[in-house]
Amino acid sequence: MMTRQRANLTAALCWVMIIGVSPVQASTQVNFHGTLIDNPPCDITGDNDPIYVDFDEVGITKIDGINYMQDFTLTITCGSDLGNNVALYMGYDGMNAPFDRDAVQTDIRGLGIRLYYKGEIVAPNNDDIPIVMSSGSIKTIALSAVPVKDDSIDLLEGPFNATGTVEIRYP
Numbered sequence: 001m002m003t004r005q006r007a008n009l010t011a012a013l014c015w016v017m018i019i020g021v022s023p024v025q026a027s028t029q030v031n032f033h034g035t036l037i038d039n040p041p042c043d044i045t046g047d048n049d050p051i052y053v054d055f056d057e058v059g060i061t062k063i064d065g066i067n068y069m070q071d072f073t074l075t076i077t078c079g080s081d082l083g084n085n086v087a088l089y090m091g092y093d094g095m096n097a098p099f100d101r102d103a104v105q106t107d108i109r110g111l112g113i114r115l116y117y118k119g120e121i122v123a124p125n126n127d128d129i130p131i132v133m134s135s136g137s138i139k140t141i142a143l144s145a146v147p148v149k150d151d152s153i154d155l156l157e158g159p160f161n162a163t164g165t166v167e168i169r170y171p
Contacts, residue, residue, distance in 0.1 A: 072145070095124070097150075133167070
């Protein structure tokens, strides 16, 4: 009886060793390449720096996401280290208004500011708006900002402020 178990175990081990042997293998070398840059080769400036959009006096009852829209521009200048036709991405960061995920919150509860690029809303914390640039190029980006409100809140008179950050992100 012991001999039969030992013979079965030996056969099983031989089978495992035969299966465990790999057939002929193929391989190839992989090379990686890139360029490190010290400083980002592009700069953003606005109509004024920091960019300041003044809505002046805003009538509470006239805030509708269209009235009081203010246009402003950013100028992106890229240095000679960028390359040609490089896909950069414009990002916009800021605290979302609780009542409107497409607006940044102002310091007044129930009031936010929406940003537009090419007629489309740019939601805060968005970083995927493509902008193609080349070495030594300059591009002007036209943006618009407009106040929006939460209709369930009665806004009170007074000054308001909001802050957002526009960035150019490299691939």
